[in-house]
Amino acid sequence: MNDHATDLATEAFIAHRNLLFTVAYEMLGSAADAEDVLQETWLRWVEVDLAQVRDQRAYLVRITTRQSLNRLRTMKRRKEAYVGPWLPEPLLTAPDVAQDVELAESVSMALMLVLETLSPTERAVFVLREVFEVGYDEIAAAVDKSPAAVRQIAHRARRHVDARRPRKVVSPGETRAALESFQRAFETGDLQGLLDVLAPEVVLMSDGGGVKQAALRPVVGAEKVVRMFVGGAGKVQGRLTIDPTLVNGGPALFVRLDGEIDGIMAARVEDARITGLYYVRNPEKLSRVESETPLTLR
Structure with a gap:
């Protein structure tokens, strides 16, 4: 990749970095692992021919999702050997996060713990669909499933989460x-x-x-x-x-x-x-x- 292409790739990555971190963190519950995923996403992103990319945001989310899924599977073994209950890594957040009701609920400790009870693929599908409103076709490309299978997974995950999440959003x-x-x-x-x-x-x-x-x-x-x-x-x-x-x-x-x-x-x-x-x-x-x-x- 030449310098100009690298500059364009860097610009796009920086523009979407906070979104990519949020996706990875909601999938993993760990800021440290989310940062590692972003590093892996960047290394793959700079190898991409940007001329072939129609939607840079969607493409970056896809790479981040795949890397998060890989990481989730290795984290599962780590959590099984963890001493005592495993809780998500807490993040100090700005007041504007609290004011965004959807965002605040999606990263709340209570919901993050419910997401821990999903399988890696269910968690990826739920986060992308319910939190980030990604289309089924795009999710299917990210998790290597058919759109029909993704719809079924999304329905199953939503039912599972709804049965365990707080009954109503508390102010x-x-x-x-x-x-x-x-x-x-x-x-x-x-x-x-x-x-x-x-x-x-x-x-x-x-x-x-x-x-x-x-x-x-x-x-x-x-x-x-x-x-x-x-x-x-x-x-x-x-x-x-x-x-x-x-x-x-x-x-x-x-x-x-x-x-x-x-x-x-x-x-x-x-x-x-x-x-x-x-x-x-x-x-x-x-x-x-x-x-x-x-x-x-x-």
Whole structure:
């Protein structure tokens, strides 16, 4: 490829980079792996004869999807050997992500966890169709299936996700209010306040990756969750501070110990109570919580 063609390829890649990262991240749940996929996409893109490409955006999305699918299959083995629950890598996001309801829901910790229950191909088809509104023919080319097969996969994946996703979209204000109540009760040691803001069937998932202490299985039930938080806080050596933040398009809590990052806590809220708490403590997953990651559906 000559210098002019390389410049044109670079220009197109940069123009669509945030979109490609968002596609890869929604398919993988890992920013580090998404960055690797973008590197692989770039290496393939610079080998393409641009004169033969009718739609550069669609072509780049296709390459990114194929590379993400390859990566998903290798990640599956990695996750099977993972210590304790595996949670998506949290991203600090700008307020405009929270204002885009579709984008915010698509990268929410709750939905990303539902996507983890799909097969790699189902996840790719669901993300491309439901989130990015890619046509069936284009998805078929990306996943090496017929358009008819893609329609069936999309229907199956949609039904699976709809059965497990939150029943209704909750406003950021409602989530923020629930997290503020949780934070206030935790900081003041108000056990009843904690029980009041947690739904009776609340599930806590904590991801330490075998590096930081975390529950090896989901903790179910408000009383057990409260016991775990209160007991854990009692063992902390140092000053624990909690601050509100915006992660994956929604309100979350930034937990620090003596000023150093300890973890990020996101929540799933329904009917003004917390039904899911997702606490990421694995240091390898906390590199994207201090500077904003740009995400886009377009």
